[in-house]
Amino acid sequence: xxxxxxxxxxxxxxxxGSAIAVGCARRGARTVLLDEGDVALRxxxxxxxxxxxxxxxDGMPAYxxxxxxxxxxxxxxAEAMSGAAGTDIGFRRKGGLIFxxxxxxxxxxxxDVRRLHNQIGGASTPxxxxxxxxLEELIPGTPLGPRVLGASLAPEDGHVNPLLLLRGxxxxxxxxxxxxxxxxxxxxxxxxxxxxxxxxxxxxxxxxIAAGLGTPKLAAMLGMPVPVHPVRGQNMVTERLPPMLPLPxxxxxxxxEGVVQIGVSYEENLWETATTVKELxxxxxxxxxxxxxxxxxxxxxxxxxxxxxxxxxxxxxAQSQAHPGAYVAVCHSGVTLSxxxxxxxxxxxxxxxxxxxxAELGPDRFHADAA
Amino acid sequence: xxxxxxxxxxxILFEGAPIRARAGESVASALLAAGILAVRTxxxxxAPRGPFCMMGACFDCLAVVDGVGGVQTCLVPxxxxxxIERQHGARDVAAEDAA
Numbered sequence: 387x388x389x390x391x392x393x394x395x396x397x398x399x400x401x402x403g404s405a406i407a408v409g410c411a412r413r414g415a416r417t418v419l420l421d422e423g424d425v426a427l428r429x430x431x432x433x434x435x436x437x438x439x440x441x442x443x444d445g446m447p448a449y450x451x452x453x454x455x456x457x458x459x460x461x462x463x464a465e466a467m468s469g470a471a472g473t474d475i476g477f478r479r480k481g482g483l484i485f486x487x488x489x490x491x492x493x494x495x496x497x498d499v500r501r502l503h504n505q506i507g508g509a510s511t512p513x514x515x516x517x518x519x520x521l522e523e524l525i526p527g528t529p530l531g532p533r534v535l536g537a538s539l540a541p542e543d544g545h546v547n548p549l550l551l552l553r554g555x556x557x558x559x560x561x562x563x564x565x566x567x568x569x570x571x572x573x574x575x576x577x578x579x580x581x582x583x584x585x586x587x588x589x590x591x592x593x594x595i596a597a598g599l600g601t602p603k604l605a606a607m608l609g610m611p612v613p614v615h616p617v618r619g620q621n622m623v624t625e626r627l628p629p630m631l632p633l634p635x636x637x638x639x640x641x642x643e644g645v646v647q648i649g650v651s652y653e654e655n656l657w658e659t660a661t662t663v664k665e666l667x668x669x670x671x672x673x674x675x676x677x678x679x680x681x682x683x684x685x686x687x688x689x690x691x692x693x694x695x696x697x698x699x700x701x702x703x704a705q706s707q708a709h710p711g712a713y714v715a716v717c718h719s720g721v722t723l724s725x726x727x728x729x730x731x732x733x734x735x736x737x738x739x740x741x742x743x744x745a746e747l748g749p750d751r752f753h754a755d756a757a
Numbered sequence: 758x759x760x761x762x763x764x765x766x767x768x769i770l771f772e773g774a775p776i777r778a779r780a781g782e783s784v785a786s787a788l789l790a791a792g793i794l795a796v797r798t799x800x801x802x803x804a805p806r807g808p809f810c811m812m813g814a815c816f817d818c819l820a821v822v823d824g825v826g827g828v829q830t831c832l833v834p835x836x837x838x839x840x841i842e843r844q845h846g847a848r849d850v851a852a853e854d855a856a
Contacts, residue, residue, distance in 0.1 A: 529851050625827050626800040626847045644800050644847045679854040684827055686816075 392418045392565070394735070395581055395590035397572045397604060399423070400430035401548075401720025402727060403596035404555040409732025411564035418588060419559060420581065421568040427599050427616070430720060432659070432691020434621060434649050435548040435641075436634055437722050439511040440482055440540035444502055448746040449700045450510040453719070455743055456726035457511060457542050463725035464546065467554030470561055475550040476642050482543030483521075483635040485534050485676050492535045499538050511542040525632055531678045537635070545634035547641065548721050555724070571600065575607050577709045594713045594735060598694040601716045609708035612749050614716055617695040618653040620665045622688035630677060638673050646680065648673045659690040693718035697752055703731070703744040710738070714749075759790050769839040784830035784841060785811060785818045796820040796830065800847035820844050826853065 396407040399421025407419040424431060439457055443450025464477035486492040499513050516524060517536045524539070560566055567583075574582040579593040595604045598614075605612040626644035634640075637649040651665040666688055674681045694716050696702050701717030713735055717723055734741045765779030771793060778787035785808035788796060795805035797819050808818035811831045822828040823840050826848035830841070 529854070628800075628847045628849050628851070630851060679850040682825075682850040682853050683848075 390418075390588050392416050392588065392590040394418070394592045394594065395420060395579065395588055396594045396596060397575070397581070398595070398597035398600070399556070399566070399568060400426070400428050400596075400598055401433070401552065401555075401724055402598070402715050402717060403594070404430075404552060404559065405720070405724040405727035406594055406596055406715060406732050406735065407564055408555050408559040408562065409728035410736060411559050411562035412728075413732060413736055415736055416563070417559070418565040418567060418590065420572050420583060420588070421566060422571040422597075422600070423568040426571070427657075427659070427692050429598060429691050429693055429718070430548065430552050432619070432621065432689055433548050433721055434619070434637075434647065435545050435639065435721060436482065436636075437477065437479065437544045437546055438482055438540075438636075438719070439722070440484060440513055440538065440543055440636070441498065441502065442719070443506050443510055444498075445505075446698070446700045446746070447506040447509045448743065450502075450506045452701070452726060452743050452747070453722060454509065454511050454542075455730065456723045459725035459729045460544075463728060467551060467558055470558030471550055471554035472557070473550060475554050476547035477544060477551075478546075478634075478642070479542065479544030481524075481539050481541040481633050482545070483537040483539055483633050485537045485635055485638075487531075487533045487672070487675055488535065495538050511540055513538050513540045515539075527629075528631055529677055529679050531675045533675055539633075543634070545639050546721060551721065551724065555728075572597070572604060575604050575712075577608065577712075579608075579709075579712060592711045592713070592735060594715060596715045598716065599692060601694065601714060605714045608706045608712040610704055610706050610712070610714050610749065611753070612702055612704075612714050612716060613697050613752055614694045614702075615655055615697075616657055616692035617718070618651065618656045618659065618690050618692055619649060620651045620653075620661050620669065620688065620690045621647060621649050622661075622666055622669065622685050623647050624680065624683040625686050627683060630679070635676075637669065638676055646673075646677075646683065654695075657692070659692060661688045661690050701744075701747050702749050703740055704748045704750075705738075705740055713740070759792070761790055767835050767837050769835050769837075769841060771841045772843060778835040780835070782835055783811070784820070784822065784828075784833050784835055784839070786831070787835050788830065788841070795843075796841075797844040798846055803846065819848075824853070824856065826850075 393415040631640040706712040764777040821842040
């Protein structure tokens with residue numbers, strides 16, 4: 387039996403793969419999205435929903451510049467995805483905060499903001515420190531705890547409903563003529579390219595491996611060593627509450643519907659998505675220090691998800707040297723970067739050359755000694 | 758409204774009005790027996806809601822019980838003198854914190 391032929395096969399139907407697929411399909415490429423489905427270890431179904439630049443790129447200015455590029459595309463991207471989803475995906479961009487509790491955190495935050503600014507300057511988005519009085523002027527109704535001395539503010543940051551974003555990308559992909567094939571993992575990729583999935587064979591001119599934690603196995607078949615490991619993050623949400631936090635913050639945000647979402651944990655190398663009382667209690671205790679009325683709020687749901695993490699925490703993008711036309715894209719900031727993935731990255735993949743902005747984000751940075 | 762052969766010996770207050778209840782039954786059950794079908798309005802659309810599943814799963818029977826909002830009334834037994842108020846929209850934890 388002849389294999390079906392496509393211009394582009396994207397492996398991975400989460401945040402990263404879906405964004406690339408929608409970008410390719412909207413540019414007229416005959417694209418198939420091979421998607422294991424929600425049974426996968428899918429960060430796209432468990433993330434926090436920030437569209438965020440603040441604090442990113444310390445030690446890697448290229449990551450800050452790429453993040454800023456994505457933020458530049460977010461307004462038009464969100465509008466297109468809301469249109470496809472048939473509902474507002476909830477993108478709001480009025481600035482993002484990192485609260486500081488106590489003198490030590492305030493001083494550390496001042497120092498971090500200064501260091502990052504000196505290091506990457508204009509490549510990043512602007513960030514400024516707000517003392518308690520300035521913070522109260524910015525968010526006058528918010529019941530801040532007494533230990534909140536201030537916050538850093540990145541005016542270009544925001545948040546989105548990540549579940550609706552994923553739905554919007556899948557809908558936009560199908561509307562652009564894309565072929566979405568959920569339901570089974572890809573078993574093997576052969577140069578040429580042929581993808582094997584159970585009894586199915588799919589042929590494509592280009593292949594993009596964007597399979598999160600499943601990426602290393604498939605990328606290795608195309609001669610690309612891509613180190614990725616899981617870092618678990620836990621989340622919880624309260625019952626719906628009246629509006630109290632108009633801007634999203636690191637580890638605490640209130641959705642348009644009133645739910646307060648609380649994060650965040652970093653647990654290395656666990657291959658399970660369970661939650662733990664220890665982490666949830668620590669996260670809740672901090673949230674209550676930021677917003678004391680939350681001590682009355684009920685937690686209605688908690689979950690864990692696995693971030694696909696690289697050794698230095700920055701994304702990896704590459705085209706295979708041995709097999710041109712094969713690409714890999716993996717990162718833990720799939721929401722923030724989705725506008726860049728659907729825009730300049732998809733454009734680069736179709737043109738046969740990755741964007742200059744991601745030139746320093748290849749996996750060869752981990753093999754400097756071997757080169 | 759149901760007619761109960763035994764209206765019970767406990768008195769609770771709904772929006773200030775006394776309701777007879779049986780010892781050991783849930784608040785939601787006492788309210789339904791008194792013909793009160795809607796105990797809250799939803800935070801997003803403001804639509805009325807009332808006890809439905811009676812087993813702690815649907816969260817539609819939320820009301821303010823003795824000043825505390827967001828209480829699942831199907832899971833709370835009646836107590837003499839208990840005060841129940843309708844919950845309008847989202848639970849106001851900031852107001853509870855100030856109280």
